[in-house]
Structures are given as structure tokens and as C-alpha cells.
Amino acid sequence: GLRQHGAASLESAAPQASSSSAWSPLALGAALGLLAAVAGGRPALAADLENGESVFQGNCTACHAGGNNTVVPEKKLKKEAIEKYLTGGYNVEAIKYQVTNGKNSMP
Numbered sequence: 001g002l003r004q005h006g007a008a009s010l011e012s013a014a015p016q017a018s019s020s021s022a023w024s025p026l027a028l029g030a031a032l033g034l035l036a037a038v039a040g041g042r043p044a045l046a047a048d049l050e051n052g053e054s055v056f057q058g059n060c061t062a063c064h065a066g067g068n069n070t071v072v073p074e075k076k077l078k079k080e081a082i083e084k085y086l087t088g089g090y091n092v093e094a095i096k097y098q099v100t101n102g103k104n105s106m107p
Contacts, residue, residue: 028060028067028077029053032099055099059107071105 032052056064063070067077075085087103088094098106 028064029056031095032056063106 029049029052032055064077069075069077075081079090082095083090086094086098088097
């Protein structure tokens, strides 16, 4: 179904984003948009990518601008840090859960 196709597309895009071991705000916004599309069970559209970037800009950049973390500096938006610190590790479901539910001071 569309959900499986969307998840496969996101997973196939993940190695490209991780090759630099860092998530730029734009890449994370795009990932959030794709996650929204996967969760909604429909194909990713340009509006989803824009919405993901908007969500990141509105909710995340205060602490995660440039992929950094101003609250806990070692917990940057880099693959290695995500694998180490994110409950569930570096995968679509764990990232989607964190973005949707937040944690501690994260909205």
C-alpha cells in the first residue's frame, strides 16, 4: 500500500541524509514532511515537505538550529547521536514517535 511505499521511500532517502552524519534543518524538515505523508497513508507531496520544514522551523529550531542542540550539546541531530540517544535508535518509527510526542522539554 501507500504506507509501505512511503516508508520505503523515506528509508531509501535516509542513507543520503546520513552520508554527512548530520541533519540539516531543511533535510529534517523534509523528513518530517515525509513522515507526515507516511502517517497519513498518502504519497508525499511538495506541500508535505513545506509543512515539515514549517513544523521544524516553528517547533525545533529554537534548540536544534543547524542540527545542533543548545540544551544537551552531545544530542545533536546527527546519525551517531540519534543512534546513541534516541529511544529506538535511528529509524523511521523512532524518529516519528519523537517528533510526534516530544520528550522532556521538547514540544
